[in-house]
Amino acid sequence: MRERKIILSEKDMPKKWYNIQADMPNPMQPPLHPGTKKPAGPEDLSPIFPMALIEQEMSKERWIDIPEEVLDIYSLWRPSPLHRAYNLEKALGTPAKIYYKQEGVSPAGSHKPNTAVAQAYYNKQEGIKRLSTETGAGQWGCSLALACNYFDMDCTVYMVKVSYKQKPYRRSLMEVWGANVHASPTDTTKSGRDVLEKTPDSLGSLGIAISEAVEDAAGKKDTNYSLGSVLNHVMLHQSIIGLECKEQLKMVDQYPDYVIGCCGGGSNFAGISFPFIHDKIRDDKQVRCIGIEPLACPSLTKGSFTYDIGDAAGFTPLMMMYTLGHDFMPPGIHAGGLRYHGQSPLVSQLHHDGLIEARAVGQEGVFEAALTFARTEGILPAPETAHAIKGAIDVALECKEAGEEKTILFNLSGHGHFDLTAYDDYLAGKIKDVEYPQELIDESIASLEKIS
Numbered sequence: 001m002r003e004r005k006i007i008l009s010e011k012d013m014p015k016k017w018y019n020i021q022a023d024m025p026n027p028m029q030p031p032l033h034p035g036t037k038k039p040a041g042p043e044d045l046s047p048i049f050p051m052a053l054i055e056q057e058m059s060k061e062r063w064i065d066i067p068e069e070v071l072d073i074y075s076l077w078r079p080s081p082l083h084r085a086y087n088l089e090k091a092l093g094t095p096a097k098i099y100y101k102q103e104g105v106s107p108a109g110s111h112k113p114n115t116a117v118a119q120a121y122y123n124k125q126e127g128i129k130r131l132s133t134e135t136g137a138g139q140w141g142c143s144l145a146l147a148c149n150y151f152d153m154d155c156t157v158y159m160v161k162v163s164y165k166q167k168p169y170r171r172s173l174m175e176v177w178g179a180n181v182h183a184s185p186t187d188t189t190k191s192g193r194d195v196l197e198k199t200p201d202s203l204g205s206l207g208i209a210i211s212e213a214v215e216d217a218a219g220k221k222d223t224n225y226s227l228g229s230v231l232n233h234v235m236l237h238q239s240i241i242g243l244e245c246k247e248q249l250k251m252v253d254q255y256p257d258y259v260i261g262c263c264g265g266g267s268n269f270a271g272i273s274f275p276f277i278h279d280k281i282r283d284d285k286q287v288r289c290i291g292i293e294p295l296a297c298p299s300l301t302k303g304s305f306t307y308d309i310g311d312a313a314g315f316t317p318l319m320m321m322y323t324l325g326h327d328f329m330p331p332g333i334h335a336g337g338l339r340y341h342g343q344s345p346l347v348s349q350l351h352h353d354g355l356i357e358a359r360a361v362g363q364e365g366v367f368e369a370a371l372t373f374a375r376t377e378g379i380l381p382a383p384e385t386a387h388a389i390k391g392a393i394d395v396a397l398e399c400k401e402a403g404e405e406k407t408i409l410f411n412l413s414g415h416g417h418f419d420l421t422a423y424d425d426y427l428a429g430k431i432k433d434v435e436y437p438q439e440l441i442d443e444s445i446a447s448l449e450k451i452s
Contacts, residue, residue, distance in 0.1 A: 002022040002086055006248040008079035013246075015066055018239040020274045020346060023281045028322035028349045034309060037134060041315045048217045052122040056233040063235060066118075073117045073150055077106045078240070082248040083412075085362030087376035091181070096399040097254065097393060100412040101245055101272060102379075108173075110382065112228055113145035114358075115237035119226045120147035128410035130154035132216040132222040134184065134209030136264070136340070137163050138170025139414050140228030142156075145179035158184040158212040169418040184209040191215050191315075206265075206340040207312060207326055210311035218315070229265025230310060230319075230344045238271025245409060246275055256287055256394050256409040262387035263358065265292030266344030268413035274346075277355055289356045291294035291320045291347065292391035294366070296434040299324050299343045300351055300358035302438065302443045308342055321348040324436075325444030359391060362433035363393065364391045369427040370416070383416040383422050 013050040021027070030039040041056045049057075056064060066074075100386035113307040119176035123131060134157070135141030148155035157179050164171060164183040171181050184204045185192035191211035197203050202208070210227070217225035227234060240260075249255060259276050261269030269291045279285035293300055299322045308323040310316035321342045327342040343351075350356045350392055372393065373379065381389055391412040399406045416423070425431050 002084070002359070003252065004084050004086060006082040006084075006251055008244060008247055010075050010079070013071065013074065013079050014240050014243040015071065016063040016284065016422040017066055017236045017241060018275050018278060019059055019062055019236050020277060021060050023278055024349065025281065026349060026353055029307075029408070031309060031319050031345075034314050034316065034318060035299050037318070043090050045263070045319070047219070048214060050122045050126040050128065050224060051305040052125065053119065053233045056236055057275065061359065067121060068119050072119050074114070074240070076346045080105050080241075082245060083377070085377055088373060089236055092374045092393065092396050092400065093370065093404045094396040094400040096405065096413065097112060097405070097407045098396055098398045099125065099254070099256070099407070100392075101241055101409070103268070103411060104379070104415035106143075108139065108142040108146050110139040110143065111238060111263050111271060111411070112140045113146060113239060114240055114265065114271065115228065115234045116140070116143035116226070116236045119149070120144070120153060122197060123224050123226070124151040124366060126152060128153070128157065128222060128224045130157045131226045132158070132213040132223060133226045133228065134158045134160070134206060134213045134437045135163070136156075136206050136209075136230070137172070138167050138418070139382065139384065141179065141181065142170055142173045142177070143228065144176040145177035146224055147337035148179070149177040151313050156213075156214075156216060157177040157181045159210040160184055160206060160209050161202065166421055167418055184212050185210060185257065189215045189362065197274065207311050211315055212388050214311060214315040229267040230342065232346055234267050235270040235344060235346050235401045239274050241268070241271035241411060242275035245272060248290075249409070254407050255285070257406040258389050258408045259287060259289045260391045261291060262291040262384050262411075262413060263343070263347070264297075264384065265340050265342075266291070266347040268411050268415070269342060270347055272409070272411040273356065285362060290391055290395070291351075291356060291358045292387040293358060293360050294387065295360045295362045295433060297324070297340065297436065298360040300348075301360040302441055304448075305348060305352050307447060308448055310342060318343045323343045323352065323445070323448075324441055325448055327447055328441070328444040339448065356407045359394075361387060361390050362435065363431050367423070367431055369393050380416040380423075381412060382416040382419055385411075385416070388413065
């Protein structure tokens with residue numbers, strides 16, 4: 001019988017996270033205070049983040065211990081299985097081997113609890129009683145609601161309005177776990193009111209929702225802000241994905257030629273790829289790591305590598321990243337978790353240095369890939385995850401054309417059980433490719449304040 005599923009035992013779960021900052025050939029540029037434009041220090045971040053996460057954000061230590069309390073909750077679903085996609089390979093007629101990491105087995109249905117649990121834990125340790133956050137597609141909001149539930153904390157979520165309407169069951173799941181969920185932009189924060197005054201019918205964006213969540217947390221002693229992607233400590237926590245993959249692939253004597261993940265803020269792509277980029281940097285492994293982003297929000301493929309703020313209102317530090325400009329308003333595509341104007345500074349630096357690659361793909365091809373995967377492997381992927389599937393299929397077909405027996409690994413970062421409205425629309429012919437016009441991207445980037 002074919003070995004379709006490769007499972008690590010609970011005792012073999014990684015006990016440390018991998019911090020790629022220890023190995024990068026060129027370090028990131030420091031974040032800058034939005035007011036002074038000087039490097040932001042711990043004191044600038046402490047009003048909204050616990051010191052333990054601030055230390056991780058700035059750490060250059062290669063390995064950081066995972067607390068026992070976090071490991072205990074991880075063990076509910078970790079180690080997650082690694083699958084060989086035999087049926088997909090056969091359907092494509094490719095000589096390539098395709099493996100996928102099944103992160104949809106978490107209680108929240110995605111990879112996001114890997115950092116949500118850690119963030120809730122560190123905040124609880126420092127006496128915080130409530131966390132505020134934003135969410136796009138809702139996977140992050142569900143994950144933080146779950147984590148806060150485990151640590152007896154309150155949770156407030158600002159959900160991008162277009163996703164709030166498209167994905168009502170993700171909102172329901174957050175509320176099941178005790179979170180208060182608002183459609184962003186709201187009239188309950190100054191950031192939201194400012195947007196609604198200019199654009200009353202705004203669909204919202206992650207940048208706007210971040211502003212609302214940060215504003216909510218700022219100045220409240222019992223409340224901190226929590227972010228599900230972009231920041232260094234998030235990439236750190238997600239590294240458990242790739243670390244497990246390395247051990248699982250060793251069990252079948254394989255090593256990937258390609259590592260692929262969808263790319264919005266960067267967390268699931270970083271999670272699966274950074275442990276392999278470690279090998280690329282330190283051991284000269286010839287592995288290609290490819291981030292797949294939507295044509296509608298192409299920060300890596302069409303953005304500018306420069307300093308920009310992470311939110312719409314300017315509350316967050318300026319970060320050196322690939323960005324479409326914080327005024328960029330992405331179309332209301334169904335992959336709500338990828339509708340962000342910027343990219344993780346770590347992912348951005350690695351892309352700038354040529355250590356990773358990026359491709360942008362259209363919605364129609366993404367949903368076609370999702371259906372192919374669902375009909376061969378039996379798993380319905382989230383629209384965000386389907387970008388990684390599209391990337392893996394494209395590479396597998398390139399291998400077929402070249403007659404190359406390569407090994408492909410991708411991150412199945414979440415299931416699509418709450419995304420059936422998107423599939424209904426695709427099957428009804430309502431989903432079309434959306435490519436954001438270059439002139440609007442240029443206009444948004446041109447509006448950025450130049451940082452000397």
